[in-house]
Amino acid sequence: MATAGKKEKRVLWIISIPMAILALSCVYPVYFALNNALKDNRGYILDRFGLVQNPTFDNFVQAWTRSNLDTYFLNSVVTTVGAVALLLVVSSLAGFALAVLRFPMRRLIFIVILASLMIPVQVVLVPFYQTIIGLGLLNTRTGLIISYTAFFLPFSVYLMTSFYAGLPRELVEAARIDGAKLIQVWWYVMVPMGRPALITLGILNTLYCWNDVLISLLVLQDQRTLMVGIAALRGEYTTNVPLLSAGIVLAAAPIVILYIIFQRQIVSGIAVGAVKG
Amino acid sequence: MKKALLAGVGLSLLAASPALSQTITVWDWKSGDPVAMSYFDQAKAEFEEANPDVTINYVMQPNDQYYTILGTALASGAGPDVFLLNGGAQARARFEALTDLTDLSGDLVGLEEFQDEDGTVYALPISIQGFVVYYNKALYEQAGLDPETPPQTWDDLVAACEVVAEAGSAPCFTLGNREGFAGEFILSSLAASMLTEEQQQAFADGELAWSSPEVTAILETWVSTQDMGWYREGANSTSKFMDEYEQFMRGDAVHTIGLMSDIAHWKQFDDFLGAENVGVFRHPAPDMAFDEPRMPVSGGIGYGVNKDGDNVELATAFVEHLASAGPIQTFVNDAGVVPANTTVDTSGLSSPSVISILDWLEPYGVTTAHANVTAAELTEWQRQSQLLLNGDVTPAEAAARLDEVQAEARSDD
Numbered sequence: 001m002a003t004a005g006k007k008e009k010r011v012l013w014i015i016s017i018p019m020a021i022l023a024l025s026c027v028y029p030v031y032f033a034l035n036n037a038l039k040d041n042r043g044y045i046l047d048r049f050g051l052v053q054n055p056t057f058d059n060f061v062q063a064w065t066r067s068n069l070d071t072y073f074l075n076s077v078v079t080t081v082g083a084v085a086l087l088l089v090v091s092s093l094a095g096f097a098l099a100v101l102r103f104p105m106r107r108l109i110f111i112v113i114l115a116s117l118m119i120p121v122q123v124v125l126v127p128f129y130q131t132i133i134g135l136g137l138l139n140t141r142t143g144l145i146i147s148y149t150a151f152f153l154p155f156s157v158y159l160m161t162s163f164y165a166g167l168p169r170e171l172v173e174a175a176r177i178d179g180a181k182l183i184q185v186w187w188y189v190m191v192p193m194g195r196p197a198l199i200t201l202g203i204l205n206t207l208y209c210w211n212d213v214l215i216s217l218l219v220l221q222d223q224r225t226l227m228v229g230i231a232a233l234r235g236e237y238t239t240n241v242p243l244l245s246a247g248i249v250l251a252a253a254p255i256v257i258l259y260i261i262f263q264r265q266i267v268s269g270i271a272v273g274a275v276k277g
Numbered sequence: 278m279k280k281a282l283l284a285g286v287g288l289s290l291l292a293a294s295p296a297l298s299q300t301i302t303v304w305d306w307k308s309g310d311p312v313a314m315s316y317f318d319q320a321k322a323e324f325e326e327a328n329p330d331v332t333i334n335y336v337m338q339p340n341d342q343y344y345t346i347l348g349t350a351l352a353s354g355a356g357p358d359v360f361l362l363n364g365g366a367q368a369r370a371r372f373e374a375l376t377d378l379t380d381l382s383g384d385l386v387g388l389e390e391f392q393d394e395d396g397t398v399y400a401l402p403i404s405i406q407g408f409v410v411y412y413n414k415a416l417y418e419q420a421g422l423d424p425e426t427p428p429q430t431w432d433d434l435v436a437a438c439e440v441v442a443e444a445g446s447a448p449c450f451t452l453g454n455r456e457g458f459a460g461e462f463i464l465s466s467l468a469a470s471m472l473t474e475e476q477q478q479a480f481a482d483g484e485l486a487w488s489s490p491e492v493t494a495i496l497e498t499w500v501s502t503q504d505m506g507w508y509r510e511g512a513n514s515t516s517k518f519m520d521e522y523e524q525f526m527r528g529d530a531v532h533t534i535g536l537m538s539d540i541a542h543w544k545q546f547d548d549f550l551g552a553e554n555v556g557v558f559r560h561p562a563p564d565m566a567f568d569e570p571r572m573p574v575s576g577g578i579g580y581g582v583n584k585d586g587d588n589v590e591l592a593t594a595f596v597e598h599l600a601s602a603g604p605i606q607t608f609v610n611d612a613g614v615v616p617a618n619t620t621v622d623t624s625g626l627s628s629p630s631v632i633s634i635l636d637w638l639e640p641y642g643v644t645t646a647h648a649n650v651t652a653a654e655l656t657e658w659q660r661q662s663q664l665l666l667n668g669d670v671t672p673a674e675a676a677a678r679l680d681e682v683q684a685e686a687r688s689d690d
Contacts, residue, residue, distance in 0.1 A: 042549065045523045066309055126349060133355050213339070217346055221336060222302070231339035236306055237518035238540045 037245035044242050059246035067229035067247060076226040079141050079216075080209040083148035087156050087205050088198055090149065095160025095194075096186045100172055110161060116154045121214060129218050137219070144219045148209045156201055163197035164190060199265045203258070210255055226251050300332035301592050305361035306343050307578075308335040316608035324598050331591055347371075356583045358592040359599075362400050364390025364576035365648040366655075375399040375581040376589060381597045387576030387617040389644055401600035402617035403608065404538045404577035407645065408466045409634060411546055412556045416531045420444035427558040429569070434561050438507050441531050450502070451530030452512040453521030454666060457659020459512065460499075461647040462534045464658065466560035467495045468646035469573035473566045481649035483687040487679035496672035498563060500665055513663045517541075526550060534560065537615045538577050543630035544613025557630040559637060572637045573645040576617060651686035654679060 036044055038055040063069065097103075098110050128147070137143030171193065175185045191198070216225040224232075230247040233240070259266060308317045321333040336357065338346055344367060350356040351374045362368040368391050379398040382388055387405040392398050414424035420441045428434035438449035452459050472480060472491055479485035485492060502508070509530070515521055522541045525533040526549045535541045546555045559570035580596045582589060598604065602620045609616050609623060615634065616623070623635055647655060661675040670678075 045526055045549070062311075066311065126352070129349055129355075130353050133353055138355060213342075217339070217342055218349065221346075221350075222334065228339065231342070232306075232309055232337050234340060235310070235540070236340045238522075239519070 063247040072229040082145040091156035099164035300334040302357040304357040306340040309337040320604040358586040390576035400579035400581035402576035402579035404614040406577035407574035451524040453515040453517035458517040460662025465573040465645040469571040470562040488676040653686040
């Protein structure tokens with residue numbers, strides 16, 4: 001028994017070493033960004049990896065003003081909230097239809113949606129850009145909201161379909177017997193029941209939209225979102241690393257706060273969609 | 278949850294508003310740079326005052342995505358009215374999208390990188406760029422060298438590096454060749470002094486082979502500097518921008534081959550080390566074609582006008598203003614660029630380094646050799662320069678491979 005305990009401890013120690021290295025590799029970039037954001041450029045050049053000696057918040061002020069982060073922040077909030085809200089509505093409706101309703105080629109439609117998950121964004125950039133111009137959506141937040149919705153919809157539909165397929169069909173049938181129309185079934189039964197999946201989806205899509213650079217760069221050329229503003233802090237050949245670090249810290253802060261608030265849902269939500277669909 | 282969904286959709290639709298404008302849109306990657314802002318602000322304010330119905334809209338793009346986005350926008354017929362370009366290959370690749378600005382280029386130098394073979398100018402340069410050797414005067418003194426007497430000949434430089442090596446405090450040169458940029462810089466620096474003007478032109482035209490004795494001598498010279506121990510280990514894994522220059526600013530090396538404008542230049546080094554501690558000289562070479570070293574110079578960055586834009590006439594007028602003496606004077610004073618406009622007064626610059634650089638511009642220096650070879654040759658030279666530094670190929674082998682690329686690239690033209 002004692003031998004088994006010792007062996008178990010030894011295994012735990014062996015496992016904990018790579019895990020600790022992995023944890024350190026995740027934490028170190030955060031430390032690097034925070035530490036260097038508090039240095040001036042001279043301090044950084046003289047000692048890139050050392051602990052900050054004379055902390056300054058000038059980089060945060062400069063990053064905020066130089067990159068118009070207040071305006072870009074608003075653009076990011078509006079487009080992210082808009083896109084995530086649309087994604088939740090559309091994917092929930094589509095998931096309901098694909099999982100619950102019976103209609104011809106239902107499976108084929110689901111497979112097509114799944115297949116579209118495998119097409120990289122870069123492949124469709126040119127036709128996508130021409131479509132945006134053709135629809136008069138260039139340089140509009142509406143254009144970016146619709147673009148995000150289109151690009152992130154396949155995964156969202158897949159997730160919601162999988163989740164709704166796992167719910168008891170009797171709930172839908174009971175509502176129908178009580179005289180509920182389809183839209184009422186979705187609103188009064190499926191949306192409340194699908195809340196865990198919707199929260200997870202909301203969080204994941206918020207991360208995707210908030211951190212996007214490429215789509216935003218193409219669609220919102222005159223206004224910019226926060227991450228594009230941060231990317232613009234990098235020079236042609238040279239980068240003021242403390243300034244960029246401050247920008248990254250500012251841009252990451254809302255997402256980190258969001259993660260802290262919804263930590264439990266995010267962790268539990270990782271399993272959603274992995275169950276039988 | 279339902280309320281939140283509805284509120285989200287409502288907020289997004291309310292806030293989503295069209296942003297199309299009638300302004301002149303200018304794309305660049307510099308207008309957000311604090312040291313360049315005064316130049317951009319002045320150009321905008323003056324132009325808008327002279328043209329009250331016009332608004333200038335600078336759009337600063339992230340540099341690493343700039344040419345991808347610009348290319349997509351131009352191909353889709355939705356490009357900006359005015360856009361910034363690097364001279365050389367990047368400019369040449371976009372001549373078809375640009376209007377002819379030849380008539381506005383009278384006072385400018387550094388036009389070669391923005392001209393086609395017929396001499397038509399497609400963008401107006403605002404700065405010129407070139408290579409010089411910067412040195413740390415304090416380290417010169419520590420090594421026992423006279424900081425006010427920099428090397429003038431190849432023998433002087435070799436002797437100085439021997440003294441530095443004996444002192445043992447720092448390597449003679451800092452070198453970053455991870456991207457092959459050090460190879461580019463050394464090629465242009467040595468070619469400027471080792472090739473005659475006719476040979477430079479022949480090399481640019483693809484008529485002087487890499488395996489010619491003149492060009493092979495440049496490759497051999499570089500290998501000899503490695504053999505003499507001028508550099509720290511690991512140059513091929515050190516980035517030129519900015520690891521190499523940060524090493525120089527930290528005092529970890531005595532010399533560096535730097536630029537004259539924009540970055541890694543006299544102003545940056547002056548600000549960090551103090552102007553009194555920064556010295557500069559033109560890169561000497563063995564077997565020089567001239568009595569004294571030449572400084573390689575070319576057009577730096579310049580503005581072009583989108584020929585398919587909605588406001589070509591106004592955009593052209595604005596580009597002329599961007600390259601004019603008034604705003605450029607501010608650019609020179611605040612950002613420390615060496616101007617392409619020859620009417621700009623540079624007498625107010627007090628840095629000893631830039632005073633020397635400006636002196637060497639008379640007569641206007643020779644063009645940078647690396648900017649005149651084809652893109653394929655340049656890419657292959659970046660690779661071969663790394664192999665040469667590692668000792669994996671001999672200069673003759675590298676030159677033979679570059680000959681093949683040169684012949685292939687020229688046959689494609």
